[in-house]
Structure formats: structure tokens, C-alpha cells
Amino acid sequence: MDVEWYVYRGNNIVEELFGVLKELGYTVIAPVKRGDVHVLAVVKDPSSIDLNFVRTVNSPKHFLYTMEEPLFRWRRTSSGLIFEEIAPATKPCAFLGIKPCDANAISLLDEVLGTWCRDPYYLARRSSSFVIVYDCRHKDQYCFCESVGHRQPAKGSYDLWVVEDGGEVYIGIGTNRGFSVVRKLRVERSARVPVIRRLGTDRIPRNLLEKLGELYEADAWEDLSSRCLLCGGCTSSCPTCTCFDMRDEPEPDLEQGVRFRTWTSCVLRSFTMVAGGRVVRKSREERFKFRYFHKLVFSRTRFGRYLCVGCGRCSAQCPAGIDMVEVVSKVVGSNS
Amino acid sequence: MRSVVEEVIEESPDVRTLVLGLEKEIEFTPGQFVMVSVPGYGEAPFAIASPPGRCRRIEVSVRRVGDVTAAIHRLRRGDEVGVRGPFGRGFPIKELENRDIVVVAGGTGLLGVSSLLWYMHMNRGVFGEVYLLYGARTPRDLLKRRHLEEWSRSMKLLLSVDRVDGGEWRGHVGFVTDLLDKIERARDEVYILCGPPMMMKVAYRKLVGRGVPPNHIYVSLERHMKCGLGVCGRCMLSNGLYVCRDGPVFRCDEIPEREIE
Numbered sequence: 163m164d165v166e167w168y169v170y171r172g173n174n175i176v177e178e179l180f181g182v183l184k185e186l187g188y189t190v191i192a193p194v195k196r197g198d199v200h201v202l203a204v205v206k207d208p209s210s211i212d213l214n215f216v217r218t219v220n221s222p223k224h225f226l227y228t229m230e231e232p233l234f235r236w237r238r239t240s241s242g243l244i245f246e247e248i249a250p251a252t253k254p255c256a257f258l259g260i261k262p263c264d265a266n267a268i269s270l271l272d273e274v275l276g277t278w279c280r281d282p283y284y285l286a287r288r289s290s291s292f293v294i295v296y297d298c299r300h301k302d303q304y305c306f307c308e309s310v311g312h313r314q315p316a317k318g319s320y321d322l323w324v325v326e327d328g329g330e331v332y333i334g335i336g337t338n339r340g341f342s343v344v345r346k347l348r349v350e351r352s353a354r355v356p357v358i359r360r361l362g363t364d365r366i367p368r369n370l371l372e373k374l375g376e377l378y379e380a381d382a383w384e385d386l387s388s389r390c391l392l393c394g395g396c397t398s399s400c401p402t403c404t405c406f407d408m409r410d411e412p413e414p415d416l417e418q419g420v421r422f423r424t425w426t427s428c429v430l431r432s433f434t435m436v437a438g439g440r441v442v443r444k445s446r447e448e449r450f451k452f453r454y455f456h457k458l459v460f461s462r463t464r465f466g467r468y469l470c471v472g473c474g475r476c477s478a479q480c481p482a483g484i485d486m487v488e489v490v491s492k493v494v495g496s497n498s
Numbered sequence: 499m500r501s502v503v504e505e506v507i508e509e510s511p512d513v514r515t516l517v518l519g520l521e522k523e524i525e526f527t528p529g530q531f532v533m534v535s536v537p538g539y540g541e542a543p544f545a546i547a548s549p550p551g552r553c554r555r556i557e558v559s560v561r562r563v564g565d566v567t568a569a570i571h572r573l574r575r576g577d578e579v580g581v582r583g584p585f586g587r588g589f590p591i592k593e594l595e596n597r598d599i600v601v602v603a604g605g606t607g608l609l610g611v612s613s614l615l616w617y618m619h620m621n622r623g624v625f626g627e628v629y630l631l632y633g634a635r636t637p638r639d640l641l642k643r644r645h646l647e648e649w650s651r652s653m654k655l656l657l658s659v660d661r662v663d664g665g666e667w668r669g670h671v672g673f674v675t676d677l678l679d680k681i682e683r684a685r686d687e688v689y690i691l692c693g694p695p696m697m698m699k700v701a702y703r704k705l706v707g708r709g710v711p712p713n714h715i716y717v718s719l720e721r722h723m724k725c726g727l728g729v730c731g732r733c734m735l736s737n738g739l740y741v742c743r744d745g746p747v748f749r750c751d752e753i754p755e756r757e758i759e
Contacts, residue, residue: 236537243578279729405731412538438563460738
């Protein structure tokens with residue numbers, strides 16, 4: 163790998179990075195502890211940043227592709243109907259201390275919202291954002307980053323990549339912008355490349371995952387989906403799910419209003435409802451398995467990549483205790 | 499873009515055609531669609547039903563079935579709506595040239611193939627024999643009657659209704675798919691299906707049962723859509739293709755049979 167590495171010679175890399183980012187005018191978003199969980203939140207005081215966590219409840223998606231986005235305002239005037247675009251609010255944001263899997267989720271958003279459909283709202287926020295990955299040293303029973311190849315952040319997903327190894331703190335440079343930040347720190351060029359340790363999150367072998375594509379009609383789906391509450395928690399917690407709905411909010415006079423884009427979920431009944439009330443994917447089973455296929459099969463065909471980084475959020479938050487890896491293993495296992 | 503309702507045409511008890519004057523010229527191919535927006539109510543996809551090409555005036559026909567379509571039905575001449583598009587991949591004209599074409603349309607499905615029918619009508623020499631098998635609920639529900647008459651000068655028109663509510667009717671009574679029995683199989687003919695789910699399923703199975711290969715059958719699909727750009731996810735088929743961007747027209751060997759509805 164051709165990453166340029168530096169060794170950090172200061173006392174507190176998080177506080178020092180925080181200081182430089184603030185100097186550059188960034189709003190810093192970092193993991194903080196809230197009750198029993200960690201969340202990504204806007205941080206004013208660097209001492210509140212806590213890197214001792216498995217996963218944050220929310221993900222960078224919540225900031226780059228917001229739950230609700232006003233797109234335009236319409237107005238009926240004497241000279242006719244007027245559409246006024248509402249530009250995205252883009253205060254430059256810096257993510258400080260996100261996991262490699264979440265950085266890779268950003269690179270998947272880049273692919274889908276950036277390259278594939280050039281969403282101006284996403285691109286405006288993304289291009290002004292700064293990403294610092296802190297290497298991951300935590301896992302729980304839901305993590306499976308190593309099964310889907312997301313243990314390390316992909317090139318292009320981060321500006322800086324911080325790795326602790328052998329008592330030293332290393333900083334890898336992802337972009338020129340990243341380099342200009344590192345120059346302001348107490349660092350030395352390092353000839354040594356830090357070791358990225360295995361986490362042991364390879365819960366399902368790649369060759370089994372690849373078999374899923376042929377198993378849309380497998381019998382096992384019916385039983386596996388029977389516990390699903392179709393709540394949509396998996397898709398809203400997912401760092402790469404981007405499906406959306408539209409909502410018009412007229413003012414009481416009906417002469418003007420705003421159209422919003424809001425997140426939705428492919429497991430909801432209304433998701434595939436066409437004019438007249440016909441629902442294309444009627445059954446729980448069809449909607450349940452569709453998510454697996456979009457994330458693990460269709461995206462491979464279209465983009466050559468899984469639309470899943472193995473962060474385990476969908477499984478960790480599922481009120482019915484459904485685990486993605488377990489489901490895939492059972493579907494593949496039932497047909498071998 | 500902003501567009502003005504220039505004319506409202508009553509097609510049937512629940513279908514109206516809007517003639518829309520567009521702010522800017524668009525260019526579209528047969529089978530493509532636009533998103534029409536009624537501020538305060540929302541946006542929905544509609545096939546462009548007028549002749550393809552470059553134009554500043556298009557026709558869309560709308561059946562009143564929900565909130566957006568009811569709002570569209572309340573529009574009067576001079577009202578304004580938003581239009582985005584054109585979107586999608588229409589009919590592959592090159593693949594259809596020099597072949598016999600059998601179009602099977604049911605109900606508002608006629609609107610999904612109208613721009614293609616115009617194209618074939620205006621480029622008659624490019625195609626072999628063209629048949630239009632079109633079915634509606636009752637004779638009063640037949641859409642585009644003024645155009646059917648014109649199209650029948652360049653193609654064979656066979657009509658069907660589910661039932662006759664009084665009045666004179668010389669066409670078939672039953673399913674539009676029954677009319678397929680009147681078409682003799684050539685070797686290389688192409689079938690184009692657009693209509694309600696049951697019609698599509700029945701027609702597809704009937705054709706395959708008669709030995710027509712799936713790659714000789716095309717469908718234009720209807721799915722829920724919010725963007726038209728392949729990102730809202732609503733129209734994705736169960737093989738990962740987007741109806742808005744990869745379709746709405748598909749050759750049947752490109753999609754799983756369960757999606758032919």
C-alpha cells in the first residue's frame with residue numbers, strides 16, 4: 163500500500179487534531195458517550211471525545227445525507243408558479259475518530275450518491291467534509307467487517323488514518339488536504355508501516371456470501387423473515403442505505419410550500435405501492451429478503467462492491483434480534 | 499421545469515389527458531416518461547403519450563386513482579405544474595425494425611405504448627406487420643379513440659372489452675389476451691405488453707406456452723418512483739435493475755418472470 167506514514171510525537175493526538183480542525187473552521191463531529199451508547203455528535207470540548215466504543219448509534223450518513231432535506235420551495239405568484247431551489251446548509255464538517263468501516267460507508271455513499279446519481283446535496287456536504295479514521299480495536303458479536311473486506315479504510319474514503327501500534331501513534335495520509343493538517347502537528351516521517359491487527363470479525367466466508375445471489379427463491383427465507391417486525395430500524399441505522407421518500411409541506415394558504423426528501427425503508431409496505439394501492443412486494447418475506455439482496459447481491463452486479471461494510475448496526479439494533487450474518491449463513495446453509 | 503396545462507381532454511370516465519406546454523424543449527424516445535409535480539400534493543411518473551422527438555408540448559394521460567392523480571384531475575387550462583424528465587430507457591427501435599410487432603395493451607397500459615404506436619405509425623415502412631390488441635373494461639373506457647382511428651390506417655387494430663354496458667359493440671368481449679389467438683405465429687415477431695399485472699402475466703405465459711422466446715417479448719413496467727434517477731430505491735426490481743433508469747421497457751430475458759406484472 164502506498165500510504166505515507168508519520169509518527170506522532172505529541173501528547174494527545176485527539177486534542178491536537180481537534181485544535182487544528184477548529185482553527186481551519188471545521189465543525190467537529192466525533193464519538194461521545196451518551197448514556198449507555200456512543201453517538202457521533204458535534205463536539206465543542208475535545209475532552210468529551212471518547213474513542214472507546216464498538217459502534218456509534220448513528221453514522222456519518224446522518225450528517226452527509228440527512229434524514230430530512232428541504233429540496234425546493236414553490237410559490238404561486240401573479241406571474242405564475244415559481245420553484246426556488248433550497249441550497250444545502252454546508253458548514254464544513256470534520257469527522258474525528260470514525261471507524262474504518264464507517265469511512266468505507268462514506269466511500270460507498272460517494273459511489274451511489276456521488277458518482278451514480280450526482281446528488282448535489284450530498285456532494286456539497288461531502289466535498290467540504292474532512293474525515294479522520296481512528297483504527298478499530300473493538301468488536302462485538304455483530305461485527306463482520308472482515309467478511310466484507312472493510313477492516314481497513316479504502317483509499318479515497320479518508321483524509322487521515324490514525325493507527326496505534328507498538329506504543330506509537332501513526333498517521334497515514336489520505337489526501338493533500340490531510341497532509342496540510344498533519345504538517346501542523348508534531349510528527350516525524352516514518353519508514354515503518356503500522357500493523358493493522360485482525361479483529362476476528364470474519365464471521366462468514368466470502369465464498370458463502372457469494373452464493374446468496376442464486377438463493378432468492380430459497381425456502382429458508384419464509385421462516386427466517388417470520389420474526390421481522392418490518393420496522394425499518396435496520397435501514398435507518400445502516401450507514402449506506404439511501405432510499406428516500408418525498409413529502410410536500412404546503413403553507414396553510416396553499417400558495418407556497420416546501421418539498422422535502424426524507425429517508426424511508428424498503429421493508430415498509432408503502433415502499434412499493436403504486437397508483438391505486440397495488441403493492442408490488444406484498445409479503446413480509448419479499449420485503450425482508452429484498453434488503454439482503456440489495457446490499458449483498460445487486461450492488462455487486464452494479465458497482466462491483468457490497469453495499470454493506472459489516473458494521474453490525476442492523477443486527478445490534480434489531481428489536482427482534484435478527485442477525486444479518488446468521489440469516490445469510492442459514493439461507494446458504496439450507497441449500498448446501 | 500415549469501409547464502402550463504394548455505388543454506384538458508376527457509378520455510373516459512376516470513382518465514384525462516393533459517396537453518402540457520413546457521418551459522424548455524425536451525427530446526424523448528418512445529416509451530420514456532416524465533415526472534409531473536402538483537405542488538402541495540406530490541409528484542408521480544407518467545408515460546409521455548404523444549409522438550416522440552424534440553418538442554415543447556407533450557401529452558400525458560392520467561387515471562384518477564390517488565391523491566396526486568386526483569389533484570391532476572382538478573387542473574384546468576392555464577394551471578401550472580412541474581415537469582422533470584424525460585427519464586428511462588424506452589423501446590429499442592433498432593431491435594424492432596423490419597419485424598412484425600404485436601402490441602398488447604390493457605386499460606391505461608395503452609398510454610405506455612402510445613408514443614411507440616405514434617412512432618410506428620409515422621415510420622410505417624421500417625416495421626413489418628403491426629398489430630394493436632387493446633382491451634378496456636367497457637367501450638366507454640377505451641382511451642385515445644381519436645388516435646386509434648388514425649393508427650388503424652397503418653396497423654391492424656383488434657379491440658376487446660370486459661363487458662358491454664348497452665350500446666353497440668362489434669369487437670371482442672372477454673380478455674384482451676384472448677385476441678392473441680387471432681395472431682398467427684410468424685418466426686421473428688416481437689410482442690410488446692403493457693397493462694395491468696394480471697394481463698401481463700397471462701399474456702406472457704400464453705406466449706411462452708406458444709413457444710415464443712422471452713427475448714421476443716418486451717414489457718413496459720409500472721413501479722413506484724420518487725426520483726427517476728436510480729437512487730430513491732422504490733422502483734428497484736428483485737434482480738437489482740431500476741425501472742426508472744434501466745427500464746421502464748425491458749426485454750423479458752432481462753428480468754425475472756416474477757416481475758412481469
